[in-house]
Amino acid sequence: MIKIILTLIIAFLVALLEVSLIWSLPFPANLISIIIPILIFFIVFSKSNLHWIFIVVSGIILDVFTFTPIGFHVVLFIGAYYIGRWIYYNYFASPSFISVILLSAILITLTKSIEYFINTIIHGGLYEILNFEELRVLALAIIVNVLFMAAFYWFFRIFVRIFKFKFFSYERI
Amino acid sequence: MKPKSSKKVNLLIAGIILLIILSVLGLLGFARDAIGFVSYPVQTTYQAFSRGINSIFDKESTEDDLRLRIQELEAQLTDATTDFVELTALREENELLKKQLNYIDEQNYADVTAKVLTYINSPNEKYLIVNKGLHHGIQEGQPVMSGDGLMIGRTAEVENRITKIALITDPRSKVPVKILGEDKTIGIASGSYGAILKMELIPTQEDIKVNDIVVTSNLEEHIPANLIVGMINEINIHGNEPFKTALVEPMADFYNIQIVSIIIGYDD
DSSP states (O other), X not given: OHHHHHHHHHHHHHHHIIIIIGGGSSTTGGGOOSXXXXXXXXXXXXXXXXXXXXXXXXXXXXXXXXXXXXXXXXXXXXHHHHHHHHHIIIIIOSOOHHHHHHHHHHHHHHHHHHHHHHXXXXXXXXXXXXXXXXXXXXXXXXXXXXXXXXXXXXXHHHHHHHHOOSSXXXXXX | OOOHHHHHHHHHHHXXXXXXXXXXXXXXXXXHHHHHHHHHHHHHHHHHHHHHHXXXXXXXXXXXXXXXXXXXXXXXXXXXXXXXXXXXXXXXXXXHHHHHHHHHHHHTEEEEEEEEEEEEEETTEEEEEESOOGGGTXXXXXXXXXXXXXXXXXXXXXXXXXXXXXXTTSTTOEEEXXXXXXXXXXXXXXXXXXXXXXXXXXXXXXXXXXXXXXXXXXXXXXXXXXXXXXXXXXXXXXXXXXXXXXXXXXXXXXXXOOEEEEEEEEOO
């Protein structure tokens, strides 16, 4: 029960951190996503079912503050989680640096592309899909997020080594 | 028999589908309000951090500016010993509100004052989210100001207690404008993928100069005339084309906006 409440609070704070702090940072730092890296760490390092709470809470918060229908980001993150899990267990199956980076590149490309596609349809219509300026930003977002993921991976590794954090399986790193 | 976890997953998926349907039907406004209300203190803290980080990137570069900055900081340090953090924040907020109210009183605008919850500044979307909405009389398309009559954007989406404000620099934003002191509309100021506005469809014969102040014209419903949009910093004439373009630098400092006024009515 404590783990559930803790995950709920962390998901709430992380989603708000993304919305209120990261999105306000100067470009291109504002393209960073912190929810996807956490989702990848759930895939790679955790066997608990707490990812559901994280996905639902962070997805709903993002929906509220991006004015998309509530549930859109939840579905997006569930899809990303299962695709990521399938890729990880079929092609990588070891929590190495390379596998985490490749997985993040795939999931970030997938989620950002879907968000871009949906936003373009909502705001400008299909004829705006080939807007090169926005596609350039999309490409930059993928690069920035992969670099962020690399930094996040090493930070997480050090953090777990120092504190022997039991929430994730220490032995698997 | 299905395993227990599979049943839970099915139940969750059904719940999410129900949420999307209810949301599309507009029946989840209360949930958005509740989340907006609960998250307000956390967002205020994050926004303060964000402003702090942005101010680091916004440093002055010339020697004189830096010297001036050191003097300011020394003065601030002396003052800060006597001030509590909370007291300072309250004082700032009070000043801002007074400034806004004075301007509104002078212009006979009916307005709603709202606090900024978040500022989204991606190249393809630039907007603010504020803590007032339909319940406070806000509707879509109303102009939003900050400081002494600086137009910063327009309300784009309105929920019961939160509102999304599309900034004038948003690539999809278009505002009819004129030069301060002139009567007729001379062009459309559109947002771009950067921080500058592009003023298009200016007839070649119009006499405009760099440093002219660009204000709103009364061509569009809901938007009163003479709200300051920005200052012209470049004019481009393309061969024999009947129209020229100009680049307009917005005057508002979007990163540091804490309180905004949404004009919900005005006298012509």
